[in-house]
Amino acid sequence: MSDEFDLVVIGGGSGGVRAARMSAQFGAKVAIVEEYRYGGTCVIRGCVPKKLFVYASRFNGLFDIAPTFGWQVDAKFDWPTLLANKNKEIARLESIYEKLLDTAGVTVFHDRAVLKGADTVALQSGKTLKAKHILVATGGAPFKPQIEGAELGITSNEAFHLETLPRTILIEGGGYIAVEFATIFAGLGVDTTLVYRRDKILRGFDHDLRDGLEDEMRSRGIRFRYGYHIAGLCKDGEGVCVSFSHGEEATFDKVMFATGRHPNTDGMGLEEAGVELDQSGAIVVDEYSRSSVPSIYAVGDVTARAALTPVAIREGAAFAQTVFNHAPTVVPYDLIPTAVFSEPEIGTVGLPEHVAAERYHSIDVYVTRFRPMQNTLSDRTEKMMLKLITETASGKVIGCHIFGPGAGEMIQLVAIPMGMGATKADFDRAIAVHPTAAEELVTLKAPSYRIIDGEKTGV
Ligand code: NDP
Numbered sequence: 001m002s003d004e005f006d007l008v009v010i011g012g013g014s015g016g017v018r019a020a021r022m023s024a025q026f027g028a029k030v031a032i033v034e035e036y037r038y039g040g041t042c043v044i045r046g047c048v049p050k051k052l053f054v055y056a057s058r059f060n061g062l063f064d065i066a067p068t069f070g071w072q073v074d075a076k077f078d079w080p081t082l083l084a085n086k087n088k089e090i091a092r093l094e095s096i097y098e099k100l101l102d103t104a105g106v107t108v109f110h111d112r113a114v115l116k117g118a119d120t121v122a123l124q125s126g127k128t129l130k131a132k133h134i135l136v137a138t139g140g141a142p143f144k145p146q147i148e149g150a151e152l153g154i155t156s157n158e159a160f161h162l163e164t165l166p167r168t169i170l171i172e173g174g175g176y177i178a179v180e181f182a183t184i185f186a187g188l189g190v191d192t193t194l195v196y197r198r199d200k201i202l203r204g205f206d207h208d209l210r211d212g213l214e215d216e217m218r219s220r221g222i223r224f225r226y227g228y229h230i231a232g233l234c235k236d237g238e239g240v241c242v243s244f245s246h247g248e249e250a251t252f253d254k255v256m257f258a259t260g261r262h263p264n265t266d267g268m269g270l271e272e273a274g275v276e277l278d279q280s281g282a283i284v285v286d287e288y289s290r291s292s293v294p295s296i297y298a299v300g301d302v303t304a305r306a307a308l309t310p311v312a313i314r315e316g317a318a319f320a321q322t323v324f325n326h327a328p329t330v331v332p333y334d335l336i337p338t339a340v341f342s343e344p345e346i347g348t349v350g351l352p353e354h355v356a357a358e359r360y361h362s363i364d365v366y367v368t369r370f371r372p373m374q375n376t377l378s379d380r381t382e383k384m385m386l387k388l389i390t391e392t393a394s395g396k397v398i399g400c401h402i403f404g405p406g407a408g409e410m411i412q413l414v415a416i417p418m419g420m421g422a423t424k425a426d427f428d429r430a431i432a433v434h435p436t437a438a439e440e441l442v443t444l445k446a447p448s449y450r451i452i453d454g455e456k457t458g459v
Contacts, residue, residue, distance in 0.1 A: 003107075005031045006324070008121045008131035010113045010268075013040015015300030015312030016137030017097055021104040022320035030105070031129055033121065035112040038097040041139050041301070042309040044090055049160050050180060052086045054341045057187025061343065068377035077188060079165040086160070115269035118295045133295055133323055136275075136283060137316065138268065140261040140301035145172075149233030152240050153255040156181065166190055166253035170242060172230050173258035174201040176340055179213065181258060183343040186222050193252070195225040195244070202340070206352035206401040208367065212385055213403065216344050219382070230255070263302045278304055287330045288322050289315055297323070306336055337415035339408030344382065347411025350399035350418055353389055357451040362392035364424075364447035364459065368440050372405050386440045388424065392450060395423035400441075410438050 005028075009020045012034030020032045037044045059075065066073045101108050112124040121129040142155035154162075156177050169185050171178050174196035186192040194201070194217075201217075201224075202210045214224065225244070232243040236251045243249050263282040271277060276284045276292035282304035289297045297319055300312030311331065318329040337349035350356075356363045366388040375382060384404025390397050400414045417426060424444075432439035447459045 002120070002128040002130045003031070004130045005029050005107070006131070007031070007133045007135060008033065008113075008129050009135045009137060010115075010121065011040065011137035011139060011264075011300070011302070012038040012097065012101075012108075013137060013139050013300060013312065014042050014309045015139075015316040016040070016135065017101060017316070018313045019135050019137065019299060019316035019319045020101060020106045022317055023324045024104040024106050026320060026324035028324045031107040031109060031131075032101060033109040033111050033113040033123060033129075035110070035124075037094050038101070038108075039090070039094045043093050043097065045157050045160050047309055048093065049086050049090055050156075050184075051341060052089065053082070053160075053184045053188075054180070054343070056082050057184045058343060060187045060189070065375060065378040065380065079162075079188070083161070114267070115273045115275075115296075117273055118293050131295075133297065135289075135316075135319060136265075136268070136270070136291075136296065136298040136302055137300050137312070138264040138302045139312075140263050140307065142177075142257065143260050143262045144257045145230070145259055147230060147232050149240075150257075152233040152235065153230075153257050155257050159256060162254070168239075168252045169193070169254045169256060170195060170230075170250075170252040171256045171258055172196070173260070174198060174203060175258060175260065176202075178258035179217070179340060179342045181256060182222050183217060183220065186217070186220050187343055192221070193223040193225060195228070195230060197227070197229040199226050202346075204352070205346070205348060206387065206399070207354065208385055208387055209346050209348060209352075209401050209403050212383075213340075213342055213344070213346060216382060217342070220343070230257075261301065261307065263304070265302060280304060288328060289319050306333060308336065308338060311336065335415065335419055337411045339411060341408065344384070344404050345407040347402040347407035347409075347414075348400070349411050349415045350397070351389060352399060352401065353387075353451075356389045356391075356399050357454055360391050360398070362450060362452045363398070364390045364392050364450050366390070366424075366444040366446075367448045368444060370437075370440070372437060373435060374405070384437055386437070386444075388427070388441065388444060390424045390447075392452075395425055397422055397424060397427065404437060406437060410441070413438075414441065 007030045009016045009032040024030045063073045063075050113121045116122045144150045168191040170193045172195050182194045228245045231245040234241045239251045240255045241251045265281045274293045283298040299315035301307045314331045321327040321329040340346040369383045369385045372384045387401040389399035430442040450457050450459045
């Protein structure tokens with residue numbers, strides 16, 4: 001005997017949970033299956049614990065400037081306390097996720113699911129579920145390069161559970177996870193080195209963000225090794241000996257791979273069921289998240305779209321609207337604000353300068369750099385940066401890039417007027433909130449420079 005559902009969701013992360021709850025609220029009979037912990041990557045071993053670690057790492061910088069405000073601080077850091085408190089908070093959020101599903105009337109399974117055709121899901125425990133629709137929301141997992149000794153390196157998954165804080169760490173990669181963890185570990189006092197096969201972190205981001213972050217990371221003691229990669233790892237006492245591709249060797253207490261993430265599609269019976277996968281193993285979907293099999297859909301990191309939690313949530317919601325509320329809904333991917341929770345922080349939305357200059361005949365670039373007010377009593381030289389890019393002809397704001405404290409919070413709000421097509425004049429109409437860093441966004445006077453057909457000019 002098999003249980004029958006309108007929808008079986010495989011994967012209890014951000015996208016799957018949102019889709020399950022909304023579909024149930026629209027009247028569908030829904031089951032959800034998760035083999036690990038409800039909450040998925042974001043809650044269990046991603047955004048949420050990462051941000052808690054970020055907060056922990058930032059006390060260091062605050063203690064540095066505390067004496068300039070009259071505070072004398074004798075601070076000591078205890079890693080086990082942070083881990084225990086983080087684990088408690090994650091467990092609390094996990095139980096909330098399950099409770100929300102339960103309240104919505106979703107049948108919750110703790111099990112591993114495998115597809116057995118277009119309308120059947122087999123659970124490892126032996127149960128079979130029949131479904132009119134199946135939604136695959138199994139996310140992704142960290143990828144390690146296939147090199148000798150790769151098993152001696154950790155990924156972000158293990159970084160959340162280290163028994164002791166290493167004295168030294170080497171992190172490979174130049175993306176979000178590499179720079180976020182580099183500044184987390186450095187902030188917690190770990191001697192941190194980043195190795196990246198190209199010549200600058202955060203490929204694809206605006207060049208001022210890339211340069212600004214690298215400078216600040218260096219000033220916090222983080223070392224950069226550019227232009228080569230890790231070729232092999234072996235044990236060296238309690239540490240790990242790293243052979244680099246250019247022949248050098250060095251030993252670190254820990255080595256962490258932040259070399260990207262791959263979709264979780266292996267061994268799920270997807271191809272056997274006729275679901276098309278791309279070269280990276282991601283599920284190929286149309287604008288409504290439908291796969292090559294009409295009854296099977298996919299949302300979140302298991303598809304090769306934008307690997308970001310809020311995007312997965314939107315895709316889950318759009319799926320529920322489309323399939324169970326007769327309201328075909330597509331997710332807009334053209335203006336996704338995002339933050340890198342490095343120290344200092346990055347917030348970015350719209351086009352980076354090099355892309356805007358290529359796409360438009362003429363753009364105006366407004367850039368301002370200033371010391372965050374919190375640092376003005378100390379001798380810290382660190383600068384914050386705000387940059388607005390407009391199309392010259394229309395004045396429309398097509399890019400905004402912020403580097404410094406609160407950048408993530410600010411960029412969320414900037415994304416609203418930009419989504420409405422706001423111009424520089426619209427920004428200027430807003431009255432400044434003083435004294436804040438964000439006020440610079442509405443008080444930028446003349447462009448710093450103009451780029452016409454790719455040529456930088458004065459204005
Ligand atoms: P990214 O894809 O951002 O970066 C992976 C990095 O690893 C790149 O610098 C890449 O180099 C390098 N790399 C890839 N393969 C190899 C290899 N074989 N050898 C050496 N280096 C390699 O992945 P992340 O793991 O940092 O993050 C995954 C995704 O998770 C992000 O894209 C983002 O969407 C999401 N995320 C978002 C966060 C946020 O919103 N704050 C935080 C963390 C993650 P190259 O540039 O040459 O390709």
